[in-house]
Amino acid sequence: MYGQINGASRALEDVRARQQEVQEAAHRKVDQLRQEYLEIKALIDASEASSTRKIKEEEKRVTSKFDNIYQIILKKKSEIQTLKEEVELALTKGDEFEFLEKATKLQGITTKPVFVPKVELNHELIKEVCQGTSDLKNELKRCLRQPQDKKPEELTVPGDAGGHCGPHTPKTHRPAKKPLKEEKKPRKPASAALNKPVTFGSSEHLVNLKPTVQEGAAKAPPVPPTSASLTAKVLENFLTKSRPELLEYVVKVVLDYNTAHNKVALSENYTVASVADTSLNYRPHPQRFTYCSQVLGLHCYKKGIHYWEVELQKNNFCGVGICYGSMERQGPESRLGRNSASWCVEWFNTKISAWHNNVEKTLPSTKATRVGVLLNCDHGFVLFFAAADKVHLLYKYKVDFAEAVYPAFWLFSTGATLSICSSK
Structure with a gap:
């Protein structure tokens, strides 16, 4: 007993x-x-x-x-x-x-x-x-x-916690019905069940919980950082990673049309931003930048590790960074790096600077035209790399992110172009 x-x-x-x-x-x-x-x-x-x-x-x-x-x-x-x-x-x-x-x-x-x-x-x-x-x-x-005639049990598969939500999901989930039928076995006597997995439920839906315990032991969730020393150790680890290792965290960044300033033209399936000669007269939107020629990524990140690269063309007046979704859209404070809600690396003529909260840090010049951004939401830091065959650090910020952050981009001079590199 x-x-x-x-x-x-x-x-x-x-x-x-x-x-x-x-x-x-x-x-x-x-x-x-x-x-x-x-x-x-x-x-x-x-x-x-x-x-x-x-x-x-x-x-x-x-x-x-x-x-x-x-x-x-x-x-x-x-x-x-x-x-x-x-x-x-x-x-x-x-x-x-x-x-x-x-x-x-x-x-x-x-x-x-x-x-x-x-x-x-x-x-x-x-x-x-x-x-x-x-x-x-x-x-x-x-x-x-199209009729939505899929049964709920076809969509519920144990262990499917992080799969992609797409149009073919129901088909790939149908085989999950077979294990449920195999579990329809008569209960064994109590004396034989002392060291066996305990089952609960009706004869139609018996649930075997022992595999869940084993899966939990094998795939334990990551332990959140508990000290500054752990964050420093993780940061140091990422600073020594090669570019192929950083690309393991690559994500697809798509530019958000509703945030683009009226002089920022988007093309190539919303992966290329450039400065237009005249106003494009976009329809008004509460998220649209009205003061600075900027645009944000469509997706935000609140946890996990994410990496993307941006190719700069005519990189003399442009910036790459991240920001909170609550960042201002109007007035001088809406410029990337000129407020407490954004962090960036900026090219202004031949000078390269890191900006946050309207504080500038001048950086050594680089001939690299590709910028890599690594965002670690779990341990609270963002790294900017000059990316080529090898990567070298441009600047790093340690931040306890208070809300989800978006990729952010600033362009000023006509002809300046930023291209989001393919996630492949």
Whole structure:
């Protein structure tokens, strides 16, 4: 009985542990879904902006032609008016010789009738843009109408705590039904169960908790840092890692259209940012930068270790860093590194500086055009590397992050371009 009581106690703990795992897995799935939907919304917003821009450009092209035609006709009218006045003036001459001389000169001047060329909008282009938008809407409706006939148990698999949430998830989870059927075995006598895993539940859903204990022992969650010495040791370890070792933590960074300043142009599937010559007139958004030409990454990071690299082109007025989502979007304090909510390395002409809380630290110059950023949320530090075949440290910050952080980028001069390197 003592053995059974101990087994039951362990089983209770295991049930709670598995319940916690399920809750954490569900929360992770919800976070992943939220990020996916944010990206979908950003893609739709960008598509709308692109379609609107095409029609606006076509409108501008046609109206510009009309402006030119208007100026030509206005000039033509002025010439005809001047000729008319000269003819009327000649008719008032009393001297016949003077009249004949003036009339001879006027006869050599010819005027052509006013002609207005045909100018129209490119209706094929407009039709194509509208059809593309309609096709996108219909495809979205079709996807949303697909029946959601998957059973809950097909989506719940023990140990699936960190899988990717994607469209093929239900298919890969179907085999999980087989182990559940194999557990439908009759209970053994109590005397034989003293050293066996304890099972609870009805005859339809028996749950064997012994494998869970073994999995927990094999895959114990990482222990959070408990001292500054541990953080220093982890930091020192990362400072000695090679570039291939850092690339093991690489993540895919996508730029957030809704945060881009009106002079920051995004391209290449939102992985390239550059400075436009004129305002792009993005639609207003509460997260959009309105003072500095900056843009944030779409995804935020609150825990774990993450690494990404950025290629700089014409790197004389640009910056790479991280910031809290709560960072200001308006006014001088919204500039990267000029507040307490952001950290960055900045290229200003030939000078390289690290900025945080409006405090500048001048750094040694480097010829490297690629910057690596390693963010360790668990131990509280961010490292900036000059990345080539080998990496060398540009600057490091030790931070007890108070909230989730986003990749952040600043561009100033026309022609400056930042490219997020492929996660591959």
